[in-house]
Amino acid sequence: MPLKTSYQKYILNFKFDAGTSRGVLKEKETWIIKVWDTSRPEVFGLGECGPLKKLSIDDREDLGERLEECLKNLDGMDLPTSEEEIFRIAGELAGADLPAARFGMETALLDLLNGGKRVIFNNGFARSEMRIPINGLIWMGHMEAMLLQISNKVDAGFDCIKMKIGSLDFEKECDILDYVRRKYYQSDITLRVDANGAFKIHEAMDKLKALSKYRLHSIEQPIAAGQPDEMARLCQNTPVDIALDEELIGVYGKDAKQQLLEKIRPQYIILKPTLVGGIYSCKEWIEIAESMGIGWWLTSALESNIGLNAVCQMSPYLNAQGYQGLGTGQLYHNNIPSPLKIEAGHICYDNEESWDFANLGL
Template identity: 55%
Template sequence: MALKIQFKKHILQFKFEAGTSRGTLKTKTTYFIIIHDTQTGITGIGECGPLKGLSIDDRDDMEEILADFCTEFEQTSWPIEKEEALEIIAEKVPAELPAVRFGFETAFLDLINGGKRLLFENDFSLSKESIPINGLIWMGDKDFMSAQIEQKLEAGFDCLKMKIGAIDFEQECKLLNHIRKNYSSNEITLRVDANGAFKADEATERLKKLAAYDIHSIEQPIWPGQVEAMKVLCDRNIIPIALDEELIGVHGNENKKILLENIRPQFIILKPTLLGGFKETREWIHLAEALNIGWWITSALESNIGLNAIAQFTAQFNTNMLQGLGTGQLYHNNIPSPLIIEKGFLKYDEDASWNTGLIFNSN
């Protein structure tokens, strides 16, 4: 293959101020990786979108890094087999650059499969099946969060994930109580995501209060790195705990295994952009299943380019768990795609098409 590789910076604009325990998001910078085969005319597109304040490769020199890899990969001999391409990327891109790995993985898989944004062939990408997802409730004042809850319920979601830890904890409990007064756990599944907002010495009491609302699981109740404290919370099993940020920066199969064996969480949350792409995410899945730990996959605020790749990857696995893939409607200037959400399911509409013109016009 004779390749021309470049990247394009794109600043995604949120439709609202998206509140998290780490602050409020109004924009998100992402980079599209564009690989053009000058012999066949096929173009593959991927996405490198480190998450500010969370990704280990949230770096000021990202553009220089991407430029260097574009040059290096133009001079690399590439196979036509997907797994071989993933191996080359894993060898050349260090584990400390997970979003970069994911960006080149998605671009090369798209190129190898004909440049049609169909990276993995399965019933989802062929528009035969849809993926069940949770409805995400962003942090904000009580009225804003209440409005989101009503919107998601009216839209047909039967699983809500509420970010907590920003407003007063008692107010957040009142919102959960309001849901439970109107909907039982048989009607609506409730997940909460603390993003590490609880202090270790207060977490147990807060989990006990949350347990009154039949919570399915809580993501990352305390800040990562407190292994013993997290292990205690998981052992107590007041509410099933899902590790999220705890997994970021853990490299190598053995280190992943040690972490999971030490903490023994009920679930883990997998974000390919933050963990280093598909090859790394598969390792986490295999380890979790060997230890009887549940898992689901979540997007990390990518555009539809990255979200599409993650959804198609997710659809390869035999799981009935609701996934965290409902972020495609967050932005004013997302990439128009066949991805649609209907009644709590993510679908790939075979009658719709991609419009990638916005990518090539990005700065």
């Protein structure tokens, strides 16, 4: 029987002012995609299209109209019968310039293919058989507020901390890292930092050298994306492992991905499905990275629990190792209630809990 689709805008409200080097976030606009078979409308799949303002290539005024065009082409189709067919159809309909829509369509169709139960991939995470270790995210703010965030995360059982840097005075940020390293042994706490491209080219190496004494796991995107020669030089000489993040946005096709990683040779890449074009695109990045000995991990991109659930289920599907960046579900006053739970620095799926779509009118 033919498919039917719908979509709706949903505004997520932060519990606090979330500071980044690109400004303070107070709310997050997202779009929820629904797909069902006309013969069984009570069974439906959900996906999320949630670009990030000032960052995603599909942060555009006409996103609603473009999303509607994509979904109209799904209307009347038969439900694809395999993951591969879903990846192909979503890629063809969304193209290269709507990565978040591609991820949302992939997710909604996979959900429906698996019975409309929010099971994107039937694996140990979805069956409540495993937990995923995650980093505790420390948002930018006054020094005292950041120190309190760190203490709270450690008390909550996190042993990997990711701190956003780049908006405070650099010496103050180093003071915070020094405090952490004096209070917690390296064997007890893994430290990651994320500069969001805030370092200037002429100062980046000196700052990396200064950061190296805090025994960091890695630094994300030390300089702004789009400077491959400079980033390659940093990655070749850095005393702190570098992870590419924003650098991957807008890079499509296996050849282009291969060329970028061969040019820059980072130690890690960070995959945000909403930003890089969905599940299939992540699979391509991983295949190339692993062939070159480059590490990787998954990170959510401030999605609601609908999108976050999909990224979590991707983790075992893609055989992700180590700490993933999946702790963003507790950021909002009005997130979609779900079985996702954070316990002692891990995220898990509690099958005894239910989804609640009252906020969406479903």
